[in-house]
Amino acid sequence: MNAHHMLRAVAPLVALACALPPAAHALTDTEALSMVFEEQAPNSFGRPTQAAPAPVQYPRGCRIHVRKVEDLRLNTETVGGSIFMMPGATGVPLGGASLLSGDGLKWTTSALPSLKASGVQTEASEAAAGNRSAEVALRLAQAWTSGLNMHSYVMLQATVPTPAGEVKKRYHGFGTKMNFANGNAEYMATLNLGMAEALKAYAADLRSACEGKPVAASP
Numbered sequence: 368m369n370a371h372h373m374l375r376a377v378a379p380l381v382a383l384a385c386a387l388p389p390a391a392h393a394l395t396d397t398e399a400l401s402m403v404f405e406e407q408a409p410n411s412f413g414r415p416t417q418a419a420p421a422p423v424q425y426p427r428g429c430r431i432h433v434r435k436v437e438d439l440r441l442n443t444e445t446v447g448g449s450i451f452m453m454p455g456a457t458g459v460p461l462g463g464a465s466l467l468s469g470d471g472l473k474w475t476t477s478a479l480p481s482l483k484a485s486g487v488q489t490e491a492s493e494a495a496a497g498n499r500s501a502e503v504a505l506r507l508a509q510a511w512t513s514g515l516n517m518h519s520y521v522m523l524q525a526t527v528p529t530p531a532g533e534v535k536k537r538y539h540g541f542g543t544k545m546n547f548a549n550g551n552a553e554y555m556a557t558l559n560l561g562m563a564e565a566l567k568a569y570a571a572d573l574r575s576a577c578e579g580k581p582v583a584a585s586p
Contacts (some may be wrong), residue, residue, distance in 0.1 A: 401552075
């Protein structure tokens with residue numbers, strides 16, 4: 368077999384090796400994601416690059432007492448999955464693995480203090496504190512691969528305390544990140560991007576309520 372034919376013979380094997388995740392990747396069927404919330408730097412993968420926004424001045428004194436945090440997902444065992452595809456037009460699946468979920472309640476609770484960056488202070492308090500008491504629940508958290516990118520979708524259900532009474536709404540967040548090593552930490556980072564976006568939308572309603580503005584219910 369000459370060198371040309373040898374290269375043609377090994378090319379599919381090389382492509383297969385490139386498609387598979389590295390041997391040292393952390394994604395396994397037995398290791399759950401850490402479910403630890405950490406702020407993630409926004410990236411432009413899958414989204415247009417935007418200039419840094421101007422600093423926002425938030426009203427002082429927006430303090431919310433969170434009387435209850437829940438994990439109300441129908442499936443608390445997994446948060447999505449990863450499928451490895453054969454490169455090319457055929458798109459034959461080579462293998463896959465579920466993303467095992469850690470403690471969703473801990474994750475949601477640890478994410479709430481990040482509302483401070485949006486001008487909202489939160490305090491854990493089982494007793495209702497006038498009209499400044501709220502409940503937050505995790506309803507959905509999913510992550511998956513698409514081509515060279517990872518994606519996530521997070522949905523929160525939360526109440527907004529207003530002078531006219533509590534408004535219950537659902538807040539949605541999406542995360543996109545390039546897939547470098549198909550590891551647990553990368554999927555967790557992608558989920559955190561989704562969580563941060565959902566909380567940003569929630570913070571906007573909380574600030575409106577603190578200013579005495581009306582808050583529309585979910586459509």
